[in-house]
Amino acid sequence: MYEYDEECLRTFLKRQSQLFDEPVADTLEEAEAFLEDCMAVIVDSVREVREYFEESGADVEGMSDEELEDASEVFELPNGQYLIVEG
Structure with missing residues (x-):
């Protein structure tokens, strides 16, 4: 299981529309739960x-x-890492 730091969660919240037509999360907590559920x-x-x-x-x-x-599933993080989210 990954630990998603605040910067990762904020990046996902800000750019989630690159993968999804509608927001899947509105808060950091919702973003973390979503990423955990889809095993990002x-x-x-x-x-x-x-x-x-x-x-x-x-x-x-x-x-x-x-x-x-x-790729829409790939989110480049500010620290140089990549978050991969399969919708």
Whole structure:
């Protein structure tokens, strides 16, 4: 289980519309509960984003690092890590 720090939760709240048509959370507590429920993961690099998608069966072979970073499920965090949320 991941611990989502305040910066991670704020980033998700601010940018959740990149993945969802309607807000799924309005507060930090709701964001944390949602991320826990959908088992969102935090990885340290775009290489690990690629590995995550490959392990989950996604075809990312032809995708550039920039395309991976722009995927709607990927939220770049201020500390350089990435939050991956599968809706």
